[in-house]
Amino acid sequence: MNDTLAKLEETIRMRRAANAPDSYVASLGRNGRAKMAEKLGEEAVEAVIAAVQDDKPAMVGEAADLMFHLLVLLADMDLSMADVLAELERREGLSGITEKSSRGTS
Numbered sequence: 001m002n003d004t005l006a007k008l009e010e011t012i013r014m015r016r017a018a019n020a021p022d023s024y025v026a027s028l029g030r031n032g033r034a035k036m037a038e039k040l041g042e043e044a045v046e047a048v049i050a051a052v053q054d055d056k057p058a059m060v061g062e063a064a065d066l067m068f069h070l071l072v073l074l075a076d077m078d079l080s081m082a083d084v085l086a087e088l089e090r091r092e093g094l095s096g097i098t099e100k101s102s103r104g105t106s
């Protein structure tokens with residue numbers, strides 16, 4: 001997994017465990033999963049708006065917010081980006097099989 005994502009996941013895990021009052025991650029944890037999911041939805045909408053407006057700097061910022069809030073939600077569900085990447089790799093493997101079979105090779 002990418003180092004930046006791995007480091008951020010570790011920071012999120014530590015902040016959740018420490019539950020410090022000044023930690024944004026901890027405050028998301030205290031507000032509960034429904035609120036975390038709502039936050040992810042808001043960030044997704046902001047990313048959609050940036051894309052429709054073709055605003056590349058805004059898109060980079062919103063995509064970063066989106067990924068951060070996704071990692072927070074995954075952590076709350078005791079999941080991680082490794083689980084997501086494993087699923088993407090599984091799909092990549094499946095598409096390889098489909099491509100081969102459509103070319104008539106086994």
Ligand SMILES: N=c1c2ncn([C@@H]3O[C@H](COP(=O)(O)OP(=O)(O)OP(=O)(O)O)[C@@H](O)[C@H]3O)c2ncn1[C@@H]1O[C@H](COP(=O)(O)O)[C@@H](O)[C@H]1O
Nearest residue numbers: 008011012015022023024025026027039042064065068069
């Ligand atoms: N990567 C991030 C990150 N990306 C986005 N955000 C926060 O996510 C929020 C984005 O929501 P909005 O754009 O809606 O802004 P907002 O209205 O201020 O947000 P709310 O108060 O409504 O939640 C902002 O408050 C950002 O600061 C982040 N907050 C923290 N991190 C990372 O998490 C680490 C731990 O943070 P703490 O828990 O605060 O120590 C930090 O060192 C950073 O590496």
